[in-house]
């Protein structure tokens with residue numbers, strides 16, 4: 001069946017050109033010039049995704065978005081925005097739009113985003129919630145922290161095995177990216193990686209989502225349903241927030257891990273399943289065991305291969321690198337010119353403790369990049385909590401550490417030639433000598 005895209009735009013010319021391009025790719029398009037027409041089309045026809053202009057004559061695209069999503073909550077909507085209304089586009093994402101594209105439209109990019117939107121919409125409910133979007137489909141760990149580099153190496157080695165892996169770390173430290181990497185580097189990569197957030201479901205629903213049910217197993221079970229264990233066959237299963245899993249379900253998971261067998265709810269027969277387990281938690285499982293909230297035997301089954309992600313506050317030297325990475329990503333995603341941050345912004349970032357870890361940093365950078373109209377992001381462009389935030393000794397220490405490493409690398413690159421090192425670093429030789437002394441760097445004889 002051809003997929004049908006609804007284009008909501010009051011410019012007929014733009015619609016015609018998009019319709020022509022989409023037709024070549026095998027999509028069908030329908031056109032609405034305003035919110036009412038869009039709602040009417042969605043009511044009478046099956047629409048797979050919508051493209052919605054933020055400026056719809058006298059109507060606000062964001063209002064139309066809300067009306068559409070109220071009636072069709074699963075409809076993926078991609079906003080079209082002019083360069084001047086990116087902040088509104090960011091608002092619309094908060095209100096449920098899938099993504100946004102900026103004018104002038106880059107058709108290839110638009111199709112890419114649309115395909116991601118359509119794929120995400122096709123995923124079962126529980127996997128969609130935690131499914132990677134956009135560029136995250138190709139995860140990349142950005143770091144030069146020694147503990148993280150070691151962890152990346154261990155991740156690659158573990159990926160090649162079929163061992164269950166337990167990933168621990170605070171929220172937003174990158175556990176899901178590691179899970180993606182394990183699967184993508186494993187021999188199972190051609191099969192699905194299904195993800196389920198164990199904290200997102202009440203016990204009976206979680207049971208159903210994991211193990212499925214037989215027809216007639218409870219009122220309303222009109223047909224049999226395969227749970228994620230069966231749907232992930234030959235692939236991997238990512239059990240996120242496993243520390244929040246009810247004890248009864250932990251017992252079933254243990255059985256599945258040990259015997260590779262499950263039973264659907266209301267089912268008599270055992271079903272053999274072939275999945276690789278990847279679990280993650282932000283909880284201290286030892287503590288959970290002490291409080292009888294986590295099964296010791298399941299923990300021992302899972303902890304043969306453990307990966308712990310340190311919080312961002314313990315690897316602050318990664319902050320400048322991550323900031324540059326997220327700025328590049330932002331520029332790329334919005335076909336916008338690349339931005340930088342001022343030294344004062346970096347200082348604040350380094351001094352801050354980042355309780356939400358890398359995710360919080362990414363959101364902060366995206367927020368500032370979207371709102372700042374200049375090339376360099378200043379403290380005033382940051383969210384309010386950063387504007388009133390004082391910097392201190394911490395920032396200085398990390399800056400020194402970064403500078404020391406830079407000088408060391410430059411020395412190695414120039415074979416410890418001080419003149420060339422000074423030139424390479426764009427500093428005078430006197431400054432270089434002072435810094436070598438400050439950091440206790442001695443050159444090989």
Ligand SMILES: Nc1ncnc2c1ncn2[C@@H]1O[C@H](COP(=O)(O)OP(=O)(O)OP(=O)(O)O)[C@@H](O)[C@H]1O
Pocket residue numbers: 136140141142143169170171172173174175176177178240282325358359362
């Ligand atoms: N080292 C990194 N390099 C690049 N991006 C990163 C890195 N670590 C995390 N991210 C990004 O930060 C965001 C949060 O990462 P992720 O979802 O993997 O964290 P998590 O530990 O699974 O979070 P939670 O516990 O809340 O589910 C993602 O958008 C991810 O792409």
